[in-house]
Each structure stands twice: as structure tokens, then as C-alpha cells.
Amino acid sequence: MFTLILPELIVILTAFLILGVDLFVSEKNRVVLAPLTLVGLGAATAAIFFQMPEAGALFGGRFAVDSVTWWFKFLFILSTGITIALSLDMLDGRKVLENAQTPRLRFRGEYYTILLFTLSGMMFLVSARDLITLYVSLELATIPLFVLASWKRDGNAGEAGLKYVIMGALASALLLYGFSLLYGLTGQTDLHAISQGLTPSPLLWLAVALIVSGIGFKMTIVPFHFWAAEVYQGAPTPITAYLSVASKGAGLALMFQLFFRVFGGFFKDWQIAIAVFAALTMTLGNLGAIVQNNIKRFMAFSAISQAGYMIMGFLGPQKESIASMIFYMWVYVITNLAVFGVIIFHSNQTGKEEITDYRGLAQTNPLMALGMMLGLFGLAGIPPLSGFVGKFFLFSIASATGFHWLVAVAAVNSTISLYYYLRIVRQMYIEPPAAGAKALEVSPVLGFTVTTTVLASVALGVFPFFYNIVNAQTSGWMSLFVK
Amino acid sequence: MDQTMELGFALKNAWLILALPFFSFLIVGLFIRPLSKRAAGIVATLAIFLTACFAYRLAYEYFFTLPGALEGIHKAFVPWSVEWLRYQENMVVSLGILTDPISVMLMVVVTTVSSLVHLYSTGYLHGEDGYGRYFTYLNLFTFSMLGLVTAPNIVQMFVCWELVGASSFLLIGYYYDRPSAVAAAKKAFIVTRFADLGFLIGMLILGFFGFQFFGELPASVTQGLQPFDFMFLTHPEVGAKFLAQGGSFLGISLVTLSMILIYMGAAGKSAMFPLHIWLPDAMEGPTPVSALIHAATMVVAGVYLVARMFPVFAVSGDALLVVAYVGAFTCLFAALIGCTQDDIKRVLAFSTLSQLGYMMFALGVSSFENPLGYTASMFHLFTHAFFKALLFLGAGSVIHAVHSNSIWDMGGLRKKMPVTHVTFLIATLAISGIFPLSGFFSKDEILSAALESGHTNIFVVGLVVAGMTAFYMSRVYFVTFWGKHRTEGAHHAHESPPVMLIPLIILAVFSIFSGFIPFAHFVSLPSPHGGEGAAHGGIDLAVALPSTAVALLGIGLAAFFYSGDTSRIEALSKSLGVIYTTIKNKFYIDEVYLFVTHKIIFRFIAAPIAWFDRNVVDGGVNLSAWGTRKAGSGLSRTQTGQVQTYGSWFVSGVLGILLVLWILSFERH
Secondary structure, eight states, rough: GGGGGGGHHHHHHHHHHHHHHHHHHHHHGGHHHHHHHHHHHHHHHHHHHHHTTTOEEEGGTTEEEOOHHHHHHHHHHHHHHHHHHHHHHHTOOSSSTOOOOOOOOOOOOHHHHHHHHHHHHHHHHBBOOOOHHHHHHHHHHHHHHHHHTTTSHHHHHHHHHHHHHHHHHHHHHHHHHHHHHHHHHSSSSSSHHHHHHOOHHHHHHHHHHHHOOOOHHHTTTTTSHHHHHHHHSSSOOOHHHIIIIIIHHHHHHHHHHIIIIIGGGHHHHHOOOHHHHHHHHHHHHHHHHTTBBBBBHHHHHHHHHHHHHHHHGGOOOOHHHHHHHHHHHHHHHHHHHHHHHHHHHHHHOOOBGGGGTTTTHHHHHHHHHHHHHHHHHHTTTOOSSHHHHHHHHHHHHHHTTTTTHHHHHHHHHHHHHHHHHHHHHHHHSSSOOTTTTTOOOOOOHHHHHHHHHHHHHHHHHHTHHHHHHHHHHHHHHHHHOOO | OOTTOOHHHHHTTHHHHHHHHHHHHHHHHIIIIIHHHHHHHHHHHHHHHHHHHHHHHHHHIIIIIIGGGGGOOOOEEEEEEEEEEEESSOOOOEEEEOOHHHHHHHHHHHHHHHHHHHHHHHHTTOTTTTTHHHHHHHHHHHHHHHHHHHBBBBHHHHHHHHHHHHHHHHHHTTTTHHHHHHHHHHHHHHHHHHHHHHHHHHHHHHHHHHHHHHHSSSSHHHTTTOOTHHHHOOOOHHHHHHHHHHHTTTTEEEEHHHHHHHHHHHHHHHHOOOSSTTHHHGGGHHHHHHHHIIISSGGGHHHHHHHTTTHHHHHHSSHHHHHHHHHHHHHHHHHEEEEEOOOOOHHHHHHHHHHHHHHHHHHHHHHHHSSSHHHHHHHHHHHHHEEEEEHHHHHHHHHHSSSSBBGGGGGOOHHHHHHHHHHHHHHHHHHHTTTSHHHHHHHHHHHHHHTTOOOOOHHHHHHHHHHHHHHHHHHHHHHHHHHHOHHHHHHHHOOOHHHHHOOOOOOOOHHHHGGGSSSSHHHHOBBBTBBBBOOOOOOOOOHHHHHHHHHHHHHHHHHOOOOOOOOHHHHHHHHHHOOOOOHHHHGGGGHHHHHHIIIIIIIIHHHHHHIIIIIHHHHHHHHHHHHHHHHHHHHHHGGGGGGHHHHHHHHHHHHHHHHHHHHHHHHHH
């Protein structure tokens, strides 16, 4: 059915519509672009929810949807929508402090268009069913991000963009080598056909290793994570937020495509490697976060450690693997964007990005400080916030597949993460505000976004409805693909 | 209980007896207290009077309208309950109201004394800052005590048991700006909590076997019951199972062990030796509180618990002996100390200890063959509640007038406070066991129970203590009300306001006439074989004559030493020397406790553990934090900022995975 591809079509059409409108309206009237984009995203979301959890294929099976794909697409659109809401103040110049350090972001039309392009790339990525489509969608999802990362055009942004391009090129090249090895081994490009034709051989392990590096780049798995700190710091803060959720989600989708669809039959061979990667990533991410002083670098390491938790869903085929992974992604998207909302609010108002600049936020803006605290506690996984529930499900996967040591490592890491998240809470609540600090005002858009995301992050943890619906729709998937 | 039986209003709505004080507590505490202290006192008092009326109605229905009630057959049943906790199919705990003779009797006692104490307090605490808070706590206590009394299962009993402990703690510490009150509150709470630990362990052992037997016994026994219900645990079939079960621990059978542990809880609450140390200090609370909690109601909870579990104690036998001898010892021990104290409330406190000892040993000497002690104990509990509350309220009236607790600061008050004087005299005669006041009948019954059951030694102790009781109470009476005023306070003393005198008069009426109630007709030990036990009432002259004689002797001695000039007693106490000072210092039991806790437990157990915690545990935690930070800053060096480095890591990562996968596949394929 043609409607299966409708969400992607809506996103691409919106992108071109924005580009067109941008040409013909004056700078003042470009304010209308953001609502237009959000309407497009809303329409795409509606198209997803009306068809969920239908399964089907188009274009001779190269584009296919199933219950899991819908959820990934929903998460991508959700993160893009929130990111746009977070960018509004910077793009439309609604900063309260006149002499703030961060210059206003320019070229609104292109900004939204490029965001929508990378979104469409991610959506195609999770629907792709052969190697070529997969690779092309991955590039479509990645290359616009290089542009966005250096949007500010200052020294830091240049460094970020350049490093991101170089490391991205390296990762793409290695991934492409891996893909070509897969083709060489089986003579097929169709993912299902490849998975049928594979036999264990050293060449296959090489292909897996190369592919892992590509995925590791997207997901910031140790040791493919080094680019993250500088790129996160140099990119405009909303793009940092976007990188930490959507781009990571794309990595998760890619990993899902390859490890469950293609290598699903060999999970006994790679599950230990996944466990080691998970342990390394969460530990090194956490240790790195402890010593950071810049809040964006800090969030980069926090995001790295979260990636370590996320890949725990790949430890083995369990009935709840997919559901716990998607649910955790959902929780992470909302919670992390809530925290970034406060970071953007703070840097818009003060132009400062150091952790110590957050001192006394509880007095200069109590509500935002509360939102930040709830968000950080959610990331640390404190009950009853959703982060706890999400981690609980992932840890149970690890425990059900027999990786008890990994659960112990993950629990220790949660404790460490609590320490560094509390560093910020301490600055906000215990340290007095800097001398002469004034009350900080929050713009309606940011206030609304942070409030909604924080409330949603609490609701996801308190009401079992959300997990249950994900689980009900996706639990049948594993029995289809993994023997 | 027969389902078709028609119940009266009170039995049908038995939950009201808990709901009234509970909601009064909430409403007074949350809404009325912040608005008006006066209104808080009035509402709280009215609520408890309403509860008392309800309790009387319930008692009337229970004892006079139920089928067979007039023939003296009073079945236990649960007129109202809701499921509270459900763990498994059989493991259910309910909240409810149990009505049987002793619970109904105690409902009457608790609500009567509590309502009178409420009324009295509106005068006694007039104008104090914590007035509203005081009535809130008092309501909470009344609710908890009624919940304890009506508990149909041991779990509800334990919960309310702790609640009365907590409200007692709050009320003893009512004057929280006084260090001695704070210390006393803490002491009472810690000592009773320590005893409750035993209760809890005993309850777990008992509940464990109870739950096992519940599954094994036929439905005819377990019908309509739950494994922790008293009606189940005290069922004769369960007792037989306990005897047949036969496990033992350190040579003590498990049923004895669990009952002794439960008795430990009871002894803590009822302040039996050696857990009695909290009760004299608890007199730091306001005097009406002492009357309600530390004389009439809460301290008898231990006696009530033993009576409630009596069939299980009887199965054990040995546990019952422990109850008897500890009771008798406390009875004598406390009476001895009572003879030497100068603080009027402390004399009353030791007298309470001594009377509780009577009740305990009366239970201890009874058995299914000699059920008289059970009735006698409950009878004494009943009469004692009234005359002891009266004594405390009278003492409160005197303290209120003189502003001192020491009897040597009083004197000559019989003209200045006539109502207080007469009511106090009635209570003194009642506790001394003078015919025809109530104490005579109940004490007589206890002594004949001891004699009939063959515990002659306990009987002798009881008889001696009866004389001592008469002596120390008359001593207080003579020193306080006779002779001349010794201080300015006593000189200017005047009678208390009517709100304080009315409760005194009502309690005096109860103290005079409650002895004539044919108690055995209402409360007697349910025989294991269905019918009612053959407890008899009436006066046993062989006991009554000697006990009256020793009581008169005691009063005479007190009159000889204390009614006029006191030089004779000073000479006597000097000649007794060390013995006198030892008794006066309460046998140095408090000092022994202090030595054990401070010098031994604190120094040799607590201090080393604290050192370990501070240095080893905290040090370990700090070390791990230090290590983690070091690792973090070490790792941050790998973040060089050089793309070349990142690229090398990238490639070595790929090689690393390849190696890992390859090696793993060698092992697998």
C-alpha cells in the first residue's frame, strides 16, 4: 500500500515546502516556518499512528514496515519536533539578554529543511531492507548533521564540523567495507537473503567488526566515541541535543537492522562482545563525565554512558528485548531533551555553559531548576521517574540472558552517574547564586517544552500504559526473526 | 457466630467504637486545633463521651440481649471486619472488632476512664500552651487503646500495641521543654520497644506454626477464621497440635519459647520486673495522663494480652509459671519501694506496679481446672482501673493546688479540699481492700485463687503485700491530708474547679460499688470443652478475714507513724540504715541499667562499631570515590583533541572486535 510510505513523503514534502516558502517571504515573516514544520511533523506522526502496527512492503520489498519500524519512526519525529521547539528562541532571536554571548542562529529556512532531510534519512534507514538503501539512507541521515554541527561558523563550530566530517567519513568507509564483504560472502543485497546465506567464517567476523565501527560511530560506543565531546561542544546547543537523541536513535535503528535482521542467527557469537562493549561504554562514559566542566561536554559523556545501557537490549533474543530498547529510547529522548531544554534556556539567558554557572539556579528560576533536577534524576534512574523503569527493563534483559556481571557493572555505573548528575543539582540547590545574579525569565516556548517533557518523563515511569503498548505491539517480532 | 442472629444497633455498627475517636483525632488535630484550643478540648472530650455511651450500649447488647447471655454464656465473635492484607490463599489479615467478655469489659473501662480524664484535663491543663496538642494525643491514645482491645488477630493487636506506645511517648514528653520529661519519654519508649522485640519474635514463631496448623486442621476448626486470629490460635485443637509438634530450642519447647517471648512484650507494657524501670519515670507526664495511660489502661494491656492468649499459655504450662512468679515478685518488690517514696505520683506508680503484679500472678496461678484466677485477674483489672484513676486524679487535684509533687510539701489539706479528701480516702480504702469497697472483692478473689490452686507461697506474698499496700497508701493519705500545712503552697491551697471534681466523684462511686458486680457471671475462662468454666464468686471467709486483718494492721501502722508528728518514722528509718536507703533508691535497678548500657554496651560494643564505621566503612567509600575520580582524570588524557588519535582508536577498535569474535568462534565452532 502506498500509504505505508506516507510519513516519509510528508516529511520530504514539508522540507521542500519550507525551502520554497523561505525563498518568497521576508526575514520578519520567516517566523511562520517553524509552525509549518511542526504541522508537517504532526501530520507525519498522525500517519504513523493511524497505520501502526500494520506490516507491509513496497518497491519490491526494498522498503518495508513492521511493528518495530513504526515505533522508531515515531521516536525520530518526536525528537525532531522537540528539537525544533528548543531551537525557536535562538532562530527567531527571542533572547531575553541583549548582550548574550551566543550569537543568533541564522538561515532558519535551511535549518529546518536540513533537519527534515536528516529525519527522512533516519526514517528510511529503519525501513530499508537491502544494503544499498540502508547505506544511502544512513548517509542521508548523517551528512546533513555535519552541516548542522558547524552552523554557528565560529572557531569551535569549525573544529566540530571538521572533526565530525573526518570521523564520519572514516566510519562510513569502514561500514561500506563491511557491507561489501557481506555482499561478497553471499552475493545478495537483500537483508533477509543475506541472513539466510551467512555461514561463520573469519571473513564474516571482519565484516561484523567493520560494521560495528560504523554503528559505534553513530551511537558513540567506546572506542568510537571520541568525536562526540568536541562536536557536542561546538555545535549549536539544539543540534547537540539532536545529536544526543535522534542520531543515537538512528545508530540504534541501524544496529537493530543489522544485528537482529542480518546477524540474528549468530547472536551466541556476538553477545559477549556486545556485553563487553556495553560495560566499556557505560564505564568510560561515566568516568569521563565526572571530570568535565563544560555542561555540553558533560552531556556528551553522559550520552555516551547512556548508549552503553541501550545496547544491553541486544544481548540476546528475549521476548521483551525490542520493547525494553524502544521504551528506554523513548524515555531517554524525552528526559535528555528536557535537560537540554534547561541548558538552552540557561545559555540563552546568560550566555554561559560551565557547570559552575548553574549555581543558585534554584533561586534565580526555581521551576527550571526543578525541571533540570527531575530530568537529571530521570537520566540517573531514580524511581519513580521513567529512567528507573527503563533501566530496570534493560537490566532484566541482561539478567535473563545470563549476564549477571553486566547487571552489577551497570548498577555500579548508575551510582557513579548519580554522583555527577548530583554535581549539577548541588550547584543549583546548595550553592548560592553568583553575586548580582538576577532572576532568569523563561520564554513561553521553552517553558512549555521543558514542562511537557518533564511531565511526560514522569508519566512514562508512573503509568504502565506506555510500556505495555510498546510491548504488546513488538513482542511478536522476535519470534519471527530469531530462531 | 450464627448468621441469622439479630444484632442490636451497637453490635451491628461495632466499627463506630474505633471510628469515633479516630476521626475525632484527625479532625481535632488537623482542623480544630489550629483554630481554637478551647474548641479542640471540647470536641475531643465530647467525642470520647459519645464513644463511652456507645461502648455502654454495646456492652448492654452483648451481655444482656444475645441468646444465652442471661444464662451466663458469652460467645466470642467478630461483628465487623474488613480484609486488610492478603498474602496467599490462607494468609489473610483483617482489621476488625472482636467482642468477647474481656474485650467488651475493657471497652467499658477504657472509654469510662478516658472520658473522665478528658473532662478532668479541660480543667487541669487550663491555659497551657499545648492544650490542643494534648487533646489530639489523648484522642489518638484512646483510639489506639480501643484498637488494641478489640483486635481480633495478633497483627492488629501488635500494630495498636505500638500505637499506644507511641502515644504514650508523646504524652509523657508533653512538657518537651523539660529535659527530665524528654528523658522519661525516651526511656519509656526504648524500654517498651525493647520488650516488643520479644513480642514480635514470639509472634513470628507462633504465627509460623499457626499458619502451618491452619492448613492441616479440618475446615470445622478453621471455618470463618484466619491463621492469626486469636479465636484460631487459642482453639483447643491448635493447642493439641502444639503439644504434639514437640520441637524444642535449647531444651525449651517452642510453644513455651514463643509464649515467654510474647510475655516479654506484655511484661514491658505492664512494667513487670525487670522491665519496670520506665513506669516511675513516666510520671513526668501530666497527671491525668498518668491516670489514664499509666494506671488504668495502657499498662493493663500486658495483662490483657496474657488473658487473651491464656489458652496457649495454659498449653505451655511453664510459661504460665513464669507469669505467676514474675508477677508475684514484682508485686512484693514494688510495694516495698512504694513504702519509701516521697513523690506522691511515684508512690502511686509503684503501687500500680504492685497491683499489676497481682493481676499477673492471678492469671499465672489459674488453669482450666482452677479458672478462678482468670476471673479474679480481670475483676481486679476492672476495679483497679477506677480506684487507681481516682487516686491519680486526686493526686493531680492536690498537686494542682500545692504546685509540688512531694508529700512533705503538703499536709493539712483535708479542710481546704474536702471533696478531694473524701474521694481520695475512698480510693485509699478501696485499694487497701476494706469491705465493702471494690478492692476488697477483687483482691479477695485473687488471694483465694492463689490458695485454691495450691500456690501457697504466692498466697503468702499476696497477703503480705495487701498489708503493705494498706500501709503505703495510708501513709500518703495521712501525710497529705492530716497534720499541719508544711509549706506556703499547702497553706494557700484551695479546692479544684468543678470540671475536676465531677470526675473524682463519678470515679468514687465506681470505686465503691463496682465490687458488687457479680463478675464471674460476665467474665470467666471459656472452658476448652465447650461449656463455661465453673468459676464461683462470693466471699471466702478463710481469705477475707486475714486479708482484712493485715489491711487494718497496715492502716494502723501508718496512722501510728504518720498521722501526727513524724519523729517516730525518722527514728525507724535511721535504725534501718542501709536497708532503708537501698529500698528508697529503688534497689539501684536504674543504676544497674545505666552501668550495663553506658559502661559495657556503649563502651565495648557501640564505640568499636562506631570506630569501624567511621574509619573502615567511610574510608572505603572515600577510597572508591577517590579512585573513580583519578580514573576519570586519567581517561580524560585519551581525549587529546587530535583526529589522528581518534582515528587510530577507531581502527584498533575494529581490530579488537575482529580478534574477540574470531577467538570466540574458535571456541564455539
